[in-house]
Amino acid sequence: MTDLGRVTGDDEVLHTSTRRRRHRWASLGGAIVAAHVVLAFVAPYLPLQDVSEQHSDAVLQGASSAHWFGTDNLGRDVFARTLWGGRPSIGLAAASVVLAALLGFLIGTFAAIAGGGVDKVMMRVNDVLLAVPSLLVLLLVASFIGREPLVLIVTLAVMYAPPIARLVRTASLNVLTRDFVVAARLRGASRWELVVGEVLPNIRGVVLTEVAMQFTWILLAFSSLSFLGLGASPPTPEWGLMIAESRTYMSITAWPVAAPVVMLATLVLGVNSLVDRNGVDGAT
C-alpha cells in the first residue's frame, strides 16, 4: 500500500493549488499531529514504567491501574511502549521526508527549467524509480546492507523523492509558462531568481501537501519494514514491531496490538486531515 500511495496520489494534490478551503477537519488534524509530535518528544521525561523491563509473573494482562494498557507477552508495560513507540518511526520518517523533499525539489525544478532532452531523460529515470516496489528495495537494503537509521533514511529518501520530483516539475512547468515569468525574464532575472522568486512561492502549497502525504507513506513503509522484522530491532519499542510481536496473542488480549494500531492510525489520519485531503476535491 505504501507503493500505491507513492505511485498514484498526486493529481488529487494538484487541485489544491487553486483553492484550499479551510476546514474544521484541518484544525482537528493539526491538533492530533501536534499531540503526537509532543508525545514523541517528551516520552523519555514522563514518569513511565521501563519499556523493556519484563515481568514474567504478569504477561498478557488486560488494562489495570498498574498497567494502563496491560502487558505484552513478555510482561512489558504496553502504555509506556506505546508512547515510546512513535519515536523511531516519526523521527526516521521526518528525516527521510526532508531529504526526499530536498531531492525532489532539486530534481523537479532542474528538469522543468532544463526542458528538452534533459527533462525527458530525467523523467524517464524518475518513472523507472517509481516502478520499483519500494518495500522490496527496503527489504533488500535492510537485509544486505544493514538497518542503521542513516542507511534507511537515505534509501527511503531516494525511493520517495520521485513522486515529489514529478509534482514539483509539473507545478513548476505550469508556473513557468505564465506571463509574469516572461516579464521577469525580460527584466533579466537569472534562472535561480526565476525559481526562487517567481516559481517557489506559487508551488509551495501543493508541494508541502505532497510532502506531508509522502511523510505518511514513509512512516507506513518503515512500520511495515519493522513488522516484517527488518526495521527497528527488538527490544526497541516501535509500533510496527509491537504489532508483529503481539499479533499471535490477540485472542488473549487485544491491548498490545490495539494501542499501537490506534496510534499509527490517528497519526496518519491526522496528517491527512491536516492537509485536508477529503476537503480538496470536494471544494469546487
Added chain:
Amino acid sequence: MSIAWQLLRRAAVALLLFAAMACLTFLAVEALPGDACTSLLGRAATENKLEQCREENGLNEPVVARMVDWGCGAVQGDLGYSIKRDAPVTEIIAPRLRNSLVLAGVAGLLAFPAAVVLGLYSAQRRGSRRAKLLDTASLVMMTLPEFVTAAVLWLVFSIWLPILPAVAVLPSDATIGEILPTIWLPAITLAVMVFAHVMRSMRSSVVATSARPFVEAARYRGLPERAVLLRHVLPAALPPAVNVMAVTAAWLLTGTFVVEVVFNFPGLGRLAVDAISDRDTALILALTLFGLAVFILSSFISDTITRLLDPRVRAGVGA
C-alpha cells in the same frame, strides 16, 4: 502513423526499457554484499570452502559473462538455479505465482467493480451524507497499513465471529480447491486497499470531468442525467482511473509482502521476504525482475487503453 504502428513502437520501447532495467537489477543484486555461497555456508564458511563453492557454481566467472549467460537462459525460460533451496528458480516460483494470481484475482474481483460504481456514485451525489461517509471511509481504508487492516479483520472475523480461518498452513503446491477457503481474509485485506485507491481516483476524475463545459452543454441539450453520465462524462473520466487500476493491479501481484506474511499465504510476496532473509540471490533476482515486468506491462496496457479512448489518437491525427 497508424494506431497499430504506434502500439508496436511503444511495445518495443517497453521491451527495451525492461531489458535495460534487467541489466541494472542484475548488477545491483551482484553489488549487494555477500553472495549465494556466503549465505549457504553461513558461519561454517572458510576461505577454502567458499572458493570451492564458488567454483562449483560458476560464481568466479566475470559479472558480464554471467549476466549474458543468465539473460540467454531467461529468454529460454530458465531463470537460474537457487543454490540455497537446491532447485531451479522456475520450479520454486511457478506454484506460488499461481497462488498469487488466484489471490490477486479474488481481491481484484472484490474491489474493482465496487470501486468504479461507488466512485461514480460518490461523485454524482457529492455533498450528500452518504457520499461524505463513503469518502471518509475510503480515506481511512487507503491510509491504514495492511497489517493494521489485517489485524482488525482478523480480530473481527476469526476471533469475535469465527467464520473465517485466520492462518492457513498450506504447502505452496496445494490445489486451488484447498487454497480458496483460506483466501478470504488476505483477499479482503488487499481488496480494502485497492478499493480505496481506485474509488478515490474514480471519484476525483468524475468530479473534474463533470465541471467541464461540454457536460453542462449536453445537459442543456435536454439529455437525461444517465445519458450525460454514461456517454459524456464517463469516457472522458476513465483514463486516470484506468491508470490507477493498472498500478493497483500490478501491486496486487507484486507488492503483497506484508499481507502474505501476516496470513502465511504461500505466494510470491512471502517467497520474496523469505528469499531476502535467506539471501537467496538467484531467487531475489528473478522475483525483482518479475515485479518490474508486471509494472512495465501494466503501464503499457493502461497507456494503450487511454489512447484507444482518445479520438485524437484513434483518428491518427497529429502523429
Added chain:
Amino acid sequence: MIDLQGFSVAVDADPARLILDHVDLQVGRGARVGIVGESGCGKSTLLRGLTGLPGAGLHVADGALSVAGYDLVGMPAAERRALLGKVVAMVPQGVALSLTPHRDIASHFADVFQLDDARGDVPGRAASLLDEVGLRGAAMVGRFPHELSGGEQQRVLIALGLARDPDVLLLDEPTSALDVGVAHDILGLIEDEHRARGFTLVCVSHDLGVIRRVAEHVVVMNAGRVVEQGPLERVTAHPTNPFTVRLLEAAPTLGAISTAPSNRSPLVRVDRLTVVRSSASSGAFRSQTQRTTTALDDVTFEVRKGEILGVIGESGSGKSTFLKSLCGLLEVSSGSLTLGDEVDLSVRVRRRPGSVLQRIQMVFQNPDDSLNPAHTVRRVLSAGRPRSEVDDDQLAELLRTVGLQRSMLDRRSPQLSGGEKQRVAIARALAQRPELLLLDEVTSALDVTVQAEVLDTLRAIHRDLGTTMVFVSHDIAVVASMAERIVVLRNGRLVEVGEVADVLDRPNDHYTSMLVELARRR
C-alpha cells in the same frame, strides 16, 4: 413567449447573495432580444435562468418564469428536462469546450434525435441540419470536435440547438474568441435562421456590436439588475440610464484618429524578418515529426521613435510572434531586427545585456497571468532592484502615472480587479524606463468601460513620457483610436502599413477594407 417576473437567482452556499435581483422581462413570439452588460453582471445567469436551470451552485430564489406557457420554475425536473431543446434551446458559450471531445459530430446529433424517439437516418438528418448552417454536412458528421475550427464548432452548436425546432433559441456570446470575419458570418447565419424559422431569439453578449446586429430589443444589465430596456434604436440613441450612457460611450468606434508627425527617425528596423516556429502538434502524446509553421514571412517595416504603432491581425497573423521576437523569446530564422542604430535584436533574451533588456518592456494580454499572485504590488514594482534603491514614494509616483493609489502597494494580484492588474503590469514595465513599450492585446480581456479607462491612461503616458509603443490588437477600432500608424498582418505576411487615416479611408488591400467595413457596421 417569455414572461419573467421578479426573477431572482441566489448562490446555493450563500442564499443572501443574489446573482439576479428581481428581473422582469417580457418577450413576444418571434422577437429578437439582446442582453448586454459587463462581466459578472448576471447576463449569462439570466440566459440560463430562462431554461429554469440557472447553473451549478445556483438556484431560483424568487419570481415566476413562463416560457411558451410552461411554468419552468415550478415544474418537476424531469418534465423540465423534456422541454429543454424542444421548447427552449441553449447554444452555449466557449466554442472550443462545448462539444464532447471523445464523441463525433453524428453522435452529438444522435443524442438529441433520440429524445424524440425518432429512429431512422441519423447521419442523413444531421447532415441536412449541418448543410442548413452552412457546413458540408456529409463530410462533417464523421468528424471529431478537435478537427473543427472555432467557427465550424459554433455552427455545429447552433445546428444542435435548432435540431428539435425550438420555440426559443438562447445564444450565449456566439462570437466570442472568433476572428472578426468568422464572427460576421456567424451573425449572418443567426439572422438567416431567425428569418427562416421564426423562433424567439435571446442573445447575450458583452459586445454592443453583436447586439446591434442580431437584436431589435435591448436589455442592459448591471450588477444583477436590468437597468434599462427598450427598442434598439431608442436605447442606443437616447439612453436614459447613466450606466447605459457609459457603456455606449466606452464602446470603441472607428473615428478618433491622431495623425503622425512626419520625419521621425526609426527606433526598430524590421527587415525581411522571417520566423519559423516549430510546435509539437496538439494532442496528449508525443509526436515524431514536429510541425513547423512560418509565423512571420519576409516582413519589412519600421517602428519610429516616439510613435504609437498599431499592429492589427487575427489569430495566426503573426502579431504575437512579432512581439516575442522583439523580446528575444523566439529564434529569428532570417532577416534582421535592429534597435536604434546598432543593437541586434535577433539575440535571444538570455544573451542580451541588461542595458538592452531594459530598453524593451512588454505588457501582456491576460490580467490574471501577468502578475505573480504571491507577490505584493510593491515587490512586483521593485523586482530586480536592490532593496536600498527602492522607496515607497518612488513606487507611489509610478502608481500615480498609471492612475492607481499608493494604498495598492500592499495588495496582491488576487485582490485586484482586471483593470487594476493591467495598470500594475504597465507600471512594472515603466519602472524599467523603457524606450519601447510592447502592448499585447492589453485590453481585450477587460470590460469595455474599463478598456476605455486603460486606453486613456496609456495615451496620457505616451503624451507625458513620449515612450514609443507598439499596440497590438485584433480590434481595428481600438487600434485606430490609439495609434498613429498601422501595420496589418495576415497569415504571417505584411498586408499593409501606413498612417491610420490613410489605411482607414483608402485601404490598399481587400482584407483591410473588409476589416474596416465590418468595424464601421458595428
